[in-house]
Amino acid sequence: MIAEKMKGMVANSSAIRAMFEEGNRLAKLYGAENVYDFSLGNPNVAAPQAVKDAIVELVTGSDPVILHGYTNSNSGYEDVRQIVAESLNKRFQTSFSSENIVMSVGAAGGLNVILKTLINPGDEVIVFAPYFGEYRSYTSNYDGVLVEISPNTVDFQPKLDEFEAKITPKTKAVIINTPNNPTGVVYSEETIKKITAILEAKQREYKTDIYLISDEPYRELAYDGVKVPWLTKYYDNTIVGYSYSKSLSLPGERIGYLVIPDEVADSGDVKAAANVATRILGFVNAPTLQQKVVAKCINEKTDISFYDRNKETLYNGLIDCGFECIKPQGAFYLFVKSPVENEKEFCEAAKKYNILMVPGSSFACPGYVRLAYCVSYETIVNALPKFKKVAELYFSCTGR
Amino acid sequence: MIAEKMKGMVANSSAIRAMFEEGNRLAKLYGAENVYDFSLGNPNVAAPQAVKDAIVELVTGSDPVILHGYTNSNSGYEDVRQIVAESLNKRFQTSFSSENIVMSVGAAGGLNVILKTLINPGDEVIVFAPYFGEYRSYTSNYDGVLVEISPNTVDFQPKLDEFEAKITPKTKAVIINTPNNPTGVVYSEETIKKITAILEAKQREYKTDIYLISDEPYRELAYDGVKVPWLTKYYDNTIVGYSYSKSLSLPGERIGYLVIPDEVADSGDVKAAANVATRILGFVNAPTLQQKVVAKCINEKTDISFYDRNKETLYNGLIDCGFECIKPQGAFYLFVKSPVENEKEFCEAAKKYNILMVPGSSFACPGYVRLAYCVSYETIVNALPKFKKVAELYFSCTGR
Numbered sequence: 001m002i003a004e005k006m007k008g009m010v011a012n013s014s015a016i017r018a019m020f021e022e023g024n025r026l027a028k029l030y031g032a033e034n035v036y037d038f039s040l041g042n043p044n045v046a047a048p049q050a051v052k053d054a055i056v057e058l059v060t061g062s063d064p065v066i067l068h069g070y071t072n073s074n075s076g077y078e079d080v081r082q083i084v085a086e087s088l089n090k091r092f093q094t095s096f097s098s099e100n101i102v103m104s105v106g107a108a109g110g111l112n113v114i115l116k117t118l119i120n121p122g123d124e125v126i127v128f129a130p131y132f133g134e135y136r137s138y139t140s141n142y143d144g145v146l147v148e149i150s151p152n153t154v155d156f157q158p159k160l161d162e163f164e165a166k167i168t169p170k171t172k173a174v175i176i177n178t179p180n181n182p183t184g185v186v187y188s189e190e191t192i193k194k195i196t197a198i199l200e201a202k203q204r205e206y207k208t209d210i211y212l213i214s215d216e217p218y219r220e221l222a223y224d225g226v227k228v229p230w231l232t233k234y235y236d237n238t239i240v241g242y243s244y245s246k247s248l249s250l251p252g253e254r255i256g257y258l259v260i261p262d263e264v265a266d267s268g269d270v271k272a273a274a275n276v277a278t279r280i281l282g283f284v285n286a287p288t289l290q291q292k293v294v295a296k297c298i299n300e301k302t303d304i305s306f307y308d309r310n311k312e313t314l315y316n317g318l319i320d321c322g323f324e325c326i327k328p329q330g331a332f333y334l335f336v337k338s339p340v341e342n343e344k345e346f347c348e349a350a351k352k353y354n355i356l357m358v359p360g361s362s363f364a365c366p367g368y369v370r371l372a373y374c375v376s377y378e379t380i381v382n383a384l385p386k387f388k389k390v391a392e393l394y395f396s397c398t399g400r
Numbered sequence: 401m402i403a404e405k406m407k408g409m410v411a412n413s414s415a416i417r418a419m420f421e422e423g424n425r426l427a428k429l430y431g432a433e434n435v436y437d438f439s440l441g442n443p444n445v446a447a448p449q450a451v452k453d454a455i456v457e458l459v460t461g462s463d464p465v466i467l468h469g470y471t472n473s474n475s476g477y478e479d480v481r482q483i484v485a486e487s488l489n490k491r492f493q494t495s496f497s498s499e500n501i502v503m504s505v506g507a508a509g510g511l512n513v514i515l516k517t518l519i520n521p522g523d524e525v526i527v528f529a530p531y532f533g534e535y536r537s538y539t540s541n542y543d544g545v546l547v548e549i550s551p552n553t554v555d556f557q558p559k560l561d562e563f564e565a566k567i568t569p570k571t572k573a574v575i576i577n578t579p580n581n582p583t584g585v586v587y588s589e590e591t592i593k594k595i596t597a598i599l600e601a602k603q604r605e606y607k608t609d610i611y612l613i614s615d616e617p618y619r620e621l622a623y624d625g626v627k628v629p630w631l632t633k634y635y636d637n638t639i640v641g642y643s644y645s646k647s648l649s650l651p652g653e654r655i656g657y658l659v660i661p662d663e664v665a666d667s668g669d670v671k672a673a674a675n676v677a678t679r680i681l682g683f684v685n686a687p688t689l690q691q692k693v694v695a696k697c698i699n700e701k702t703d704i705s706f707y708d709r710n711k712e713t714l715y716n717g718l719i720d721c722g723f724e725c726i727k728p729q730g731a732f733y734l735f736v737k738s739p740v741e742n743e744k745e746f747c748e749a750a751k752k753y754n755i756l757m758v759p760g761s762s763f764a765c766p767g768y769v770r771l772a773y774c775v776s777y778e779t780i781v782n783a784l785p786k787f788k789k790v791a792e793l794y795f796s797c798t799g800r
Contacts, residue, residue, distance in 0.1 A: 001609045002668045003520050003542070013676045020472065040611075046464040059455045066448040068650045072420065105505060105654070105683060112682035120403050137680035141516075142403070180454070210401050224635040244767075250468045252688030254654075266401040273406040276413045278539035282512035283505060287687045288652030299536075 009137065019356065025205040029105060033120045036383035038371040039356045041181065041332070045374070047324055054296040058289060068288055074104030075143040075271075076257075076286055082296040084257055094261075102258040102274045103286035105242035105249070107217045109278075110258045111138050114239055115173070117270060118211055119144040123172035128158040130335065130365035132215070144172070151365045156326055158184040164198045169206040174199065179218040182203050182370035183335040184311075184328020184362045186222060189229045196235035196377070211263040217243040217256070218331040220301055223308050226329040236263040238271075246332070248323050249302050255290040267364050280368040307332050310373040310380055315397050317384040321391035327363040332374040335360070339394035342370050349393055353386040409537065410671040419756065426754050436783035439756045441581065441732070445774070447707050454696040457646050458689060468688055473680040475671075476503025476657075476686055480695040484657055487698045492630040494661075500777045502658040503686035506649040506651070507617045507643035508607070509678075510658045511538050514639055515573070516677040517670060518611055519544040523572035528558040528764035530735065532581050532615070544572070546779045551765045556583040556726055556735070557591050559710040564598045568608040574599065579618040579628060582730020582736040582763045582770035584711075586622060596635035609637055617643040617656070618731040620701055623708050626729040636663040640669075644694050646774075649702050649729040656688040710773040710780055720790035732774040735760070739794035743769050748794055753786040 002010070019039055026035045058067060061397065065236045071077050081098035088096055104110030119125065123144035127135050129151040146156045147166050156166075158176075176195070178187040187195075199210050214231045219242065222228050232238045243256035260271050314334060318325055324337040336357075338346040343359045343366055350357055350369075360368030373380065402410070417438060458467060463692065471477050481498035484691050487618045488496055504510030513534075521543035527535050528631045531549040547566050552559045558576075576595070578587040587595075599610050601708055615630045619642065632638045643656035660671050678685065685691075714734060724737040736757075738746040743759045743766055750757055750769075760768030773780065 002517055002673040003667045005520075006517060006676065009676050010669060010672045013672065013679075020776050040470070042470045044465060047468050051468075052464065054533075055459045056456055059452050064452065064649070066654050068451075070442045070651045071439070088662060108684050117402055117406055120405075138682065141680065190715065219484065234484060244526050247490050249464070251470045251686060254684060254687050267401045272410045272413065274401040274410045276406065277510075280409065280534065280541065281681065282508035282510075282538065282764075283683075284508050284654060285652060288545035289689070290687065333793075361739065376558050 005017045005140065005208065006161050007161045016102045016222040023356050030354055031122055033382075034354055035362075036355045036379055036386060038205065038373065038375065039358050041372045041374060042247055042251060043249040043302070043374045044123065044376055045249050048297065048300045048302065050219070050297045050300045051250070051293060055289065058292050058296070066352055067292065071285045071291070072289060073102070073275060074238055074285050075275045077288070077291050080291045083295040083298055087280045088259065092233065093397070094388050096229070096261065099271065101261055102260065102278060103291050104241070104256045104258055104269070104278070105254040106256045107215055108134065109283050109286070110241040110243070111213065111215060112141060112281060113274050113277045114213060114241065114258055115139060115142050115144065116281060116350065117273040118172055120172070122170065124168060126163065126166060126174040128176065130182050130360060130363035130368070131158070131175070132177060132363075133218070133362050135175055139250055147171070147296050148364055152363075156180065156223045156369040157187060157191050157193065158193050160194050163195070164202070165351060167198070167210070169200045169260045171202070171208070171210050173213050174213055175209045177215040177325045179330025181331055182360070183326060183359070184331045184333045185326065186226050186228055186329040189227070189308065192229045192234050192297065193230065197239070199235060203237075211264070212238045212239045212383060215240060216240055217246050220247040221304060221307060221332060223304070223311065224329065228330065229243050232259065232261050232263070236261070237265055237360060240262060247302055248294065248297060248300060250290065253287060256364055310375070313377070314371065314373050314380045317380070318387060322395045323387075323391060325365060332372060334371040334373060335368050336371060338369055339391075341367060343367055350390050353388065353390055354384060355386055401507060405540065418553060422751065423756050427747065430754055433778075433782075434754055436755045436779055436786060437504045437773065438773065438775065439758050441648055441774060442651060443649040443702070444775045444776055445649050445703050448697065448700045448702065450700045451648060451650070451693060454693045455676050455689065458692050458696070463600050466719060469689060471685045472649065473675060474685050475501070475675045477688070477691050481657075482714070483695045483698055488659065491733060494630070494632060496659065499671065500660055500662065502643070502678060503691050504656045504658055504678070505636070505654040505686050506645055506656045506685045507615055507641045508534065509611070509654065509686070510641040510643070510656050511682050511781065512541060512681060513674050513677045514613060515539060515542050515544065516681055517673040518572055520572070522570065524568060524570045524676070524711050526563065526566060526571060526574040528563070528576065529764035530556070530574070530582050530760060530768070532577060533762050533764075535575055539673050539692045545570075547571070549765055553765075556580065556585040557587060558595065560594050560598065563595070563603070567598070567602045567610070568642065569608055571602070571608070571610050573611045573613050575613045575615055577615040579622055579730025581618065582733045582758070582760070583730055584669055584733045585726065585727060586626050587627055592629045592631065599635060599637070601722065602754060603637075607722055610699045611664070612638045614638060614640045616640055620647040621704060621707060621732060622730040623704070623711065628730065632659065632663070635662070637665055639664060640764040647702055648694065648700060649779070650693045652691065653687060655686055655688045655694055707774065710775070710777060713775050713777070714771065714780045719778070721788050722795045723787075723791065732772060734771045735768050738767050741767060743767055753790055755786055755790065757784060
């Protein structure tokens with residue numbers, strides 16, 4: 001008796017649930033410390049001390065009627081939005097004000113708000129494989145049609161010829177995600193310039209507006225000084241979705257924001273509609289205490305060196321075992337080539353050694369697996385000998 | 401370029417925005433203490449001290465990786481859900497477990513989750529006027545068809561003949577809200593028994609399942625010892641949506657829950673789909689810190705005597721002025737009959753005395769206005785002489 005649309009999703013979600021329960025089962029059987037769960041993007045780094053201090057200061061020092069009350073605007077506290085805008089201006093030489101910011105229930109909430117705002121049934125939304133599988137659900141929520149660009153497994157930069165060919169008069173939005181989940185790749189400035197040039201040309205050709213939605217939960221997680229381009233500078237119709245889930249290790253608190261620049265086509269309507277969409281989708285407003293917390297912690301960052309060490313150790317260890325993997329420049333994922341065509345077989349083989357990974361087909365890129373290395377360093381160190389044993393099933397291991 | 405569906409909603413929301421800005425304008429002109437804003441359901445009672453204590457204790461005493469992390473299930477922390485279930489069991493002699501509870505981003509989030517779970521395009525959702533206007537948006541989000549039962553302005557209990565006549569084979573859900581926004585009326589046990597008897601008969605007649613969705617943000621706000629029936633005991637296909645926005649004065653924090661009993665048709669699917677809907681609508685999980693807070697404060701309540709005093713003073717004052725109004729048994733609203741047919745004229749007249757009220761047409765009940773009395777007692781005391789002056793425009797005031 002549930003809605004038709006939900007039936008397939010429930011079936012699919014059972015698979016994720018099954019993996020989670022398998023992890024629990026293994027932990028009970030062998031002890032949690034002997035299970036190497038690389039399946040979840042749940043940060044293992046604690047939120048900065050400043051977050052704790054901010055929460056205590058806010059609840060002991062402010063009027064609870066204001067602190068826990070509805071915000072005047074569904075888009076959030078005006079002072080918080082202004083602080084976010086000014087922080088972006090300082091970092092990226094932009095000129096946003098509070099009017100350009102909509103505080104959101106994480107990036108997931110923000111993406112739903114902007115898709116609700118923009119998408120008519122049948123509108124096409126382009127994504128580059130491999131991509132975060134939720135984009136499919138979010139687009140489906142508003143009866144949009146997801147159009148996939150097939151993966152470029154050489155360097156996981158997007159396939160631009162295919163992109164250009166698949167833009168139609170019905171293309172309403174393109175979602176990009178850099179640093180990327182699941183590959184860890186950062187799209188280069190060259191890639192961004194080419195993507196936006198294609199979009200500009202297609203807008204002119206079709207006399208349409210195509211919104212570039214930049215999903216940026218991993219913006220602050222970039223390594224080795226790599227530069228993550230700020231997209232509103234390259235293309236007027238850019239909307240940014242941000243989350244503090246990773247940058248402040250607050251994924252459960254559901255706090256992020258949308259940036260809707262004045263340069264966006266019909267900016268006034270888009271901002272007004274995003275405000276309304278925040279309300280009617282049931283978010284009402286982003287959680288108020290956390291809005292104030294992120295404003296107080298606007299210059300705080302997570303401990304990137306923790307992830308960097310994990311990345312180096314896991315990457316080098318896997319390469320030494322003979323696995324193939326592109327070296328990530330950002331996020332906290334490794335996207336490893338499966339030594340057998342069907343990567344689910346590889347996942348099953350690894351599971352025998354208590355290693356949990358996500359098949360690439362969940363990201364529209366079969367033949368690969370995703371490892372989330374936002375785990376303890378010990379998990380990585382202890383997992384490597386197990387990976388070595390898995391590798392021996394497929395090829396001889398060179399050792400280290 | 402925004403979605404067609406959003407266009408009308410943006411226009412409508414501008415009206416609400418305009419009222420809010422009018423309030424700000426008046427406050428600047430005359431001072432905030434001389435503006436009598438009865439337009440918003442934003443509690444003026446502070447959250448209990450226990451909420452503050454719980455937050456400080458949680459952030460200083462728990463592992464932030466867990467406290468602020470994703471919950472294992474999108475439905476929320478299992479221990480929190482179990483505490484909620486046991487509290488309900490104790491209060492209402494039910495036998496729920498954590499499996500029956502889905503923590504939600506307020507009642508608004510919960511209602512969206514359950515409608516997403518249940519509604520196919522074209523399915524009918526019945527509401528009793530006057531009703532919270534957002535039900536229309538929430539139903540529209542999933543392409544459901546809202547079916548209104550016209551208001552019974554005698555006592556604002558639902559019109560049961562019309563209800564029975566308007567149930568069709570396409571009726572998928574009925575939303576009820578008691579204590580009611582905007583009337584403050586509590587549906588009597590007799591009303592509930594009649595509603596559920598009608599539903600049982602129609603389910604048999606059409607061989608369908610009709611879900612009764614009980615939206616209960618005002619459950620704890622009942623006066624004079626009036627009993628608010630617990631609906632799962634009257635009808636198997638009942639789903640409850642609850643919020644802590646009013647009961648703990650946490651509206652900005654977005655925390656509530658759904659109860660999906662085992663007795664509901666296809667209960668397993670409904671629970672699984674609600675879990676998935678929580679994820680794909682972008683809520684992901686209810687804010688984690690606040691989940692833990694409400695679990696710690698499970699036996700806390702807001703200061704109902706504050707609202708009670710406001711209600712008595714405002715109600716008696718208005719009646720003395722000659723206004724007509726049903727005496728509310730719950731929530732924090734008065735639904736006052738407009739002395740002129742077009743209640744918007746009445747709102748405009750009151751605005752000249754710096755009184756802000758919401759027209760009943762926003763609740764599908766023109767000819768009435770809603771006053772939210774979750775304001776300071778002083779606001780009410782100071783507003784009464786102004787109401788007297790407004791009353792003098794329409795009828796002679798008996799004074800007090």
